[in-house]
Amino acid sequence: MRRIVSDVDEVRSGIRDRSLKVVDVRMPAEYKAGHIPTAMNLPLRTLLKDDSPETVARLAGSLGIDRATEVVIYDDTFGALASRVAWTLEHMGHHTVSLLENTYSQWSSLGLETDNAIPDASAAAYNPVMNDDILATHGDLESPNPDTILLDNRERLNYLEHHIPGAMNIPYRMLASRDGILRDPQEMRRIFENRGIRSDSHIITYCGSVGTLSGLAYYALRTAGMDRTRLYVRSFKEWRDLDKPVEKQPDANYWDLSAE
Amino acid sequence: MSRPQTTHARRESPVPVMNLARMEEADAFAQTVKEFRQGKYPEDMFRRYRLQHGAYGTRMTSDYAMIRIKMPAGQVHPSQLERIADLSEQFSINSAHISTRESIQLHWVVLEDVSEVLRGLAEVGLTSREACGNAIRNVMCSPTAGVCPAEVFDATPYAQATARFFIRNPLNQNLPRKFKFTYSCCEQHGMARIADIGLIPQTRTVDGRTQRGFRVFVGGGLGNKSYVAHQLEDFTPEENILYTSIAVVRLFDRLGNRKNLARNRLRYLVNQMGWDKFRNLVLKERDVVRATQSVVVKMPVEPPIPEITRRVHISHRTGETPAGYARWLKSNTFAQKQDGYHTVFVGLEAGDITSTQLRALSEIIQEYSSEGTGRIGFNQNIAMRYIHEDDLIPLYSRLLEAGLAKSGALTMATPIGCSGTTSCNLALTNSHRLAKEIQREFLSRDLDNDDALRTSSIKISGCPNSCGQHGIATIGFYGGGGRMGHDMYPSYMLSLGGRADAEAVLGQNILRVPAKRVIPVILRIIEIFRERAQPRDDLKSWIHRVVMNGDDTTIPEIRNMLSPLTTPPTMDEDPDFYADFGSDSSYHTKTGRGECAA
Incomplete structure (x- = not known):
């Protein structure tokens, strides 16, 4: 099975022997101030302006990435932004994409090397072969397979306020470990299994707007061996824009328990 | 405001973590939830287990579940606050709630995730075992025990020993109903008279030797019907505390009413039997307990911790004293009996604290408290003790940055509000939000600064069951529904003159006040006080005189003065009147089955 998460040692040795490309998805200013050596910058924000396969393929190609390139992606937002970029490449048929096990802050607080040199890249041709098995659309949610488990990865109060009918809430904060973007797979499996999610379950994840938090959940499920997982990448924002039905936890003023 | 430059030597707390956790209970809970979902347990059986x-x-x-984390004697370590912060983000609503019984609650936890929370708690020595259900609940102790200038000795180790002795004890696994212990530091700072068993330290001299003991109070409590406790005897020596406790618990277990859930607390048994008769039974039972223990049963009181010394750090301030410092110092802190040290209460709204604030508090305790722990208070708050007086200003700056420096923590400007309709099945009104609204109003009017109001209290329950302790408030409220024609509106019963100190008495019901008129009514009461009271009065002592003796004015007169404020407008005149706080739709009462008596 291919690697979903790359640990620090794997990435450092891949950098040394030039067997992988590191992709930093933070904002250009953050990237310029310091990044993991050899990392290229592919800001999530740029990708989200137009995430059509043609545009993303052009972007990736300009960074010297083709569909066979071994890519490791990181961010500084608990892995959610990196996940969304990773999922986009995977959706274009790129099978050698993984997430760095921790964030840029965690990487640097471990005293690992950082750099602000911007590497040269010779352009490559990126030919997408769409892999819609990992994509869910609102149509899939309107007439779901009765066995499909729908996961909402927003915070609890937002979920209680309104969610897609039938969804189960797994807030993205449940997914991280103390020193990495994801828990140990065994622990993760235990938590999912407590919720009745099994390795053969059909799962769709979604979150508030662009599929970042639910992108992270997508990879969390994959590390736990739940391979039949899809991302509803347009998420709750599209669902609401389309005026689809929503469900609410009624008769309780839960917001007033928050000290925010 | 410039941030003070401080260099700190962080160190482990000299106070050891009291670990009552069992990891295997988390695993068993996960398994039991699975089997319950598979239909292997009847609902009632599962509820008791949960x-x-x-x-x-x-x-x-x-x-969804609410997980109530027990803090015996209210003691909480910085690592535990950090863990609760993590768990609130992972499994709850990014905020935790501090209860009036020195527990910390996580609300809206998915039932299937409860085992994960229990696991995370057990890793840092915390448990929620017997925090609910028909058991001995969290053993409380004044947050000021050990530092209170008026106390005779520190009750903390006794409270912890009581918790340690009874948790998972077979004596305590199937009581007729819940049972509450509260230790107080002294007569003024405690709740000893509103617990099933309440204890206040005292000493006496026998043959030239000082003997430690307690005043033991039995059979008090707040609820649908509230009672003030009776004192068992003049002096109960410390070696008799455990025997006395076991005797009362055994009597309750044997004689408590297991049929009528609404009348099965110890206080009903005492009231029904009559105090003298019950007292004799306790004294006899105590002799039996003492005579029949097959092994020597002693209270597991820990030796006192070594003297607390100031943390080594250099604290030099830059810039001015931050705004609001004097007001905060006056209304949130007091000088300990230990020279040069203060206790600081953190100001919260109705006991709610965010995960970020919990982490900040953990850091602040490690940096500034020489005992290195926090103590949960009686009023949905947290105290930090052993703060050196030279550190008060930098500490205040840190609290300000974390949004934890609200003034008025020790005044009536910080009302108690139970969780109400934010999460509770029995609630009729949003008492929780109302407490926050009153606090904001009081602080904006600077009322926390008013010496005449300082000692009074406001306490609000969302139903008659008293979790908000309205019965012992100077100004208390409990929720219900009011009706104007076909339209319902949220409302509260106002009570006046309750207190839990040496002159403990329950408040008297005055009149029903619509929710949206509660704040004007409180302000009007303060006006009446200012018009009528004698110069030496403060609000608490004045209301006490009015309620007890009819001095200066009478209850019917107060009722008449307040009632114009309580007249409902029509729905057309003021639709907002018909909606509860935190809600934009019309009010209707809705309750589920209570579990307090399950």
């Missing part, structure tokens, strides 16, 4: 492990159901749904 409650025994500290997980309540939630308003209108049993798919």
